[in-house]
Amino acid sequence: MLGTMMRYPLTLNSLLERVGQLFPSVEVVARIPGKSVLRTSYGEAHRRARALAEMLQKAGLRRGDRVATLMWNQHVHLEAYLGVPAAGGVLHTLNLRLAPQELAYIVNHAQDRVLIVDDVLLSLYESFAAQVKLERVLVVRLSGAPVPAGCEDYEEFIREASGDFQYPDLDENEAAGMCYTSGTTGTPKGVVYSHRALVLHAMNFALPDVCCISQQDVVMALAPMFHVNAHGVPLTAVMTGAKLVFPGRYLDPESVLELFESEQVTFASAVPTVWLGILQALESQPGRWKLAPGMHGMAGGSALPESLLRGLDRQGIPMTHCWGMTETTPIVTASNLKSYMRDWPEDRRYEMRARQGRPSPFMEIRTMAGDDSAPWDGATPGELQVKGPWVAASYYNMPQGGERWSSDGWLRTGDVANIDPEGYVKIVDRIKDLIKSGGEWISSVDLENAIVAHPDVREAAVIAVSHPKWQERPLAVVVPREGAQLNTSTLRAFLAPKFASWQLPDAFVFVEQLPHTSTGKLLKAALRKQYRDWVWEKIS
Numbered sequence: 001m002l003g004t005m006m007r008y009p010l011t012l013n014s015l016l017e018r019v020g021q022l023f024p025s026v027e028v029v030a031r032i033p034g035k036s037v038l039r040t041s042y043g044e045a046h047r048r049a050r051a052l053a054e055m056l057q058k059a060g061l062r063r064g065d066r067v068a069t070l071m072w073n074q075h076v077h078l079e080a081y082l083g084v085p086a087a088g089g090v091l092h093t094l095n096l097r098l099a100p101q102e103l104a105y106i107v108n109h110a111q112d113r114v115l116i117v118d119d120v121l122l123s124l125y126e127s128f129a130a131q132v133k134l135e136r137v138l139v140v141r142l143s144g145a146p147v148p149a150g151c152e153d154y155e156e157f158i159r160e161a162s163g164d165f166q167y168p169d170l171d172e173n174e175a176a177g178m179c180y181t182s183g184t185t186g187t188p189k190g191v192v193y194s195h196r197a198l199v200l201h202a203m204n205f206a207l208p209d210v211c212c213i214s215q216q217d218v219v220m221a222l223a224p225m226f227h228v229n230a231h232g233v234p235l236t237a238v239m240t241g242a243k244l245v246f247p248g249r250y251l252d253p254e255s256v257l258e259l260f261e262s263e264q265v266t267f268a269s270a271v272p273t274v275w276l277g278i279l280q281a282l283e284s285q286p287g288r289w290k291l292a293p294g295m296h297g298m299a300g301g302s303a304l305p306e307s308l309l310r311g312l313d314r315q316g317i318p319m320t321h322c323w324g325m326t327e328t329t330p331i332v333t334a335s336n337l338k339s340y341m342r343d344w345p346e347d348r349r350y351e352m353r354a355r356q357g358r359p360s361p362f363m364e365i366r367t368m369a370g371d372d373s374a375p376w377d378g379a380t381p382g383e384l385q386v387k388g389p390w391v392a393a394s395y396y397n398m399p400q401g402g403e404r405w406s407s408d409g410w411l412r413t414g415d416v417a418n419i420d421p422e423g424y425v426k427i428v429d430r431i432k433d434l435i436k437s438g439g440e441w442i443s444s445v446d447l448e449n450a451i452v453a454h455p456d457v458r459e460a461a462v463i464a465v466s467h468p469k470w471q472e473r474p475l476a477v478v479v480p481r482e483g484a485q486l487n488t489s490t491l492r493a494f495l496a497p498k499f500a501s502w503q504l505p506d507a508f509v510f511v512e513q514l515p516h517t518s519t520g521k522l523l524k525a526a527l528r529k530q531y532r533d534w535v536w537e538k539i540s
């Protein structure tokens, strides 16, 4: 073999050292309890992350040991993102929207040794504390609450550090992070991220053809840091040295927009429901917020309706629509246009941008219809399968999770999709959400996206309800905008030009709100249960 390059491991430690050396004065800004804005810097984040790493090592943390966080998006969470892996540990972010028994199951399954918890979340911790065995609980006292018996003050813990922390000699394939899937049903499954996967994901995220992040940006970590590393935003900001803004627990559209304006945020990433709230606030109070010129965003986690994409364009926040999952770190595809598509007619461009996009470098995609891979014709549906360097190869300690991977090494995503001749994916549905009517499949996602395009609709879910003749038929559950008068015939007429008549929902139910999962996806399992005994008025 010819001699080539150095063997240099891709680890988060390089990113931590880099940001401390090159960008110490760049600001890190966080909303803290009480809603005030705290200003710190990458220099401080570097010093404190290393202090955390040193003290964790001194406390006996071994390579691969899990350290959990139960925290909002804020600057100390960033220290844990960097400091825990620097010590050779694995940062396990806990979803603070889960029920106590789910959190207890996850902490026990992951065998977390240490927990870092925001004082405003202490009552949540206390609701499951008796069911878990943690060696240390470090309380981040941003609201000034007293430290309960059996816990320690995070500040005092890191204050003991001497400052001469030595990085362990890590292999890039060692574990750095861990997150449990937010699945709508079934047992939560743990995905373990390697240093290499997180580094490559950050490099990919920053690419101009993905989310286009540079040092010039002001980046807000808006998606929760407990859900797939906030889509990868904090680590990408650290890698590029871009100013980083954390919204804390103030996630209502007005608070977010206030921070967009005061910090002149140029990039944020969130699920479509959050962007919808932001769009509605911008539309209802024109001119109230002055956003940074050139602001852009990423939407992912569920399908981005074309109407929302157009609306945000009108407000000067163009979106990149991405697809991914906990198992894929998460970003696999991004919907930016290719150069020659810029000349396409406007409607066609929007159609492409509303797709979930084309795969990133090193990501391979295919759709499988039975045993065969489906053609890239933009029509034939199949299960989306993916492989690549930031795709998980297994679940943590769950041998029965193996059926998620095909015998030839692809991750079965459980999503039904088609791929068009340009290589752009369109997610048709989760396999379990597809509606089978008289032997034909109907996409609930297509119907939902079309319904929310109606100006009087705030949100919509379409579910399969059993039908004596057709096996299943679509039922639409719709949340009208405040004060709007909506009825079934208006919506059927609105949808009629876009669908074959047999695809249209047979009934529309109007409700005040829809159930969501802890990460903002529609909770269709709950809706299916609620409408299980629905009686169709007329059998067509």
Ligand code: AMP
Residues within 6 Å of the ligand: 181, 182, 183, 228, 299, 300, 301, 302, 303, 304, 321, 322, 323, 324, 325, 326, 327, 330, 356, 413, 414, 415, 427, 430, 519
């Ligand atoms: P999670 O692991 O909780 O992030 O959920 C991953 C799942 O969210 C995927 O398998 C999809 O079903 C869904 N999802 C993520 N991004 C999108 C998107 N852009 N469009 C449609 N569904 C999406």
